[in-house]
Amino acid sequence: MTSKVYVALRVRATPARAFAVFTAEIGDWWRPQGLFQTTPRAPGRLAFEPAGDGGRLIETLANGKVFEIGSVLAWEPPSRLVFSWRQAAFPPDLHTEVEVCFEAVGEETRVSVEHRGFERVPAENAARHGFPDQALLARLAEFWQAQIRAVGAKVLGG
Amino acid sequence: MADRTALSSALCYRDPKAALTFLAAGFGFELVMLIEDDQGNLAHSEMAFGDALIMIGNEWTDDHRSPAAIDGKNTQSVHIHIATDCDAHCERARAAGFEIIMEPETQFYGDRTYRCRDPEGHIWTVGQTVQAVSREEAAAVSGLKIEGWT
Known part of the structure; x- marks a missing residue:
């Protein structure tokens, strides 16, 4: 089994719109966070490229270099998206997994993120910042809450 | 965490995952955070209702008990x-x-x-x-x- 961090929030949009904003506009709403930095460089711009099955989640840095955060494992608009997630500091063979679901609740959409396997980051790895599992996973949950909040703000035209 | 109300309750359950299910079904609480360790044990969870949050946890110290463990008594x-x-x-x-x-x-x-x-x-x-x-x-x-x- 792996650890699991799940967070959910409602956004004011249909699932189709929320899915589109999450994927096509990730470069606009993404909030880089030092604790979960993807590369040692200044944060770049994220994009799903190409958008759809077989795509990748990439980050284009200021110097033009591209870092691959992960690959798309499931692309099922408007309800579900799964991609792998790795940070540059991770051991080469370590991939964690992120599942995003979009579920209609009345006129809103409940956007949930489940990030699995982050506890596999080794104890001495820089990406862990010395945190024990529970603290690390709690911070990861807050990180994803901030991301979904940013999606919610983007949906409202923020 | 942003937008948190000043007071939140944290409740202890022997089976907190079952509680997440029956509190959603009975009261319409919405799960907004769940953290599980690599054994599948619940480490932390939060449910939202209106602008408030409650935390649903296990019997995480010797002084934290579900009413089910203390003859049904409630202290809050x-x-x-x-x-x-x-x-x-x-x-x-x-x-x-x-x-x-x-x-x-x-x-x-x-x-x-x-x-x-x-x-x-x-x-x-x-x-x-x-x-x-x-x-x-x-x-x-x-x-x-x-x-x-x-």
Whole structure:
């Protein structure tokens, strides 16, 4: 089994719109966070490229270099998206997994993120910042809450 | 965390994952955070209702117990205040397996309330304001001295 961090929030949009904003506009709403930095460089711009099955989640840095955060494992608009997630500091063979679901609740959409396997980051790895599992996973949950909040703000035209 | 209310309750359950399910079914609470360790044990969880949060956890120290572990005793209970239809709320809770220990009843202070016990023994009260009652009226009906009534 792996650890699991799940967070959910409602956004004011249909699932189709929320899915589109999450994927096509990730470069606009993404909030880089030092604790979960993807590369040692200044944060770049994220994009799903190409958008759809077989795509990748990439980050284009200021110097033009591209870092691959992960690959798309499931692309099922408007309800579900799964991609792998790795940070540059991770051991080469370590991939964690992120599942995003979009579920209609009345006129809103409940956007949930489940990030699995982050506890596999080794104890001495820089990406862990010395945190024990529970603290690390709690911070990861807050990180994803901030991301979904940013999606919610983007949906409202923020 | 942003947008957190100043007070939140944290409840202990022997089976917190089951509690997440019955609290969603009975009260419409929405799971907003769940952290599980690599054994699948719940480490932390939060459910939202309106602008408030409650935390659902396990018996995480020797001094934290579910009512199910202490002969059904409660030392705190959570009150849920709803805007509409207390009776329908009660029926939903009953259907989700909550034991209704006091059926909905309109109280002298103007709220319609009911009381229930969840499957692990936590007692919850639920209320909806259905009448505007002045302090003088409430004091006269109840015989209580009342301060701070707005």
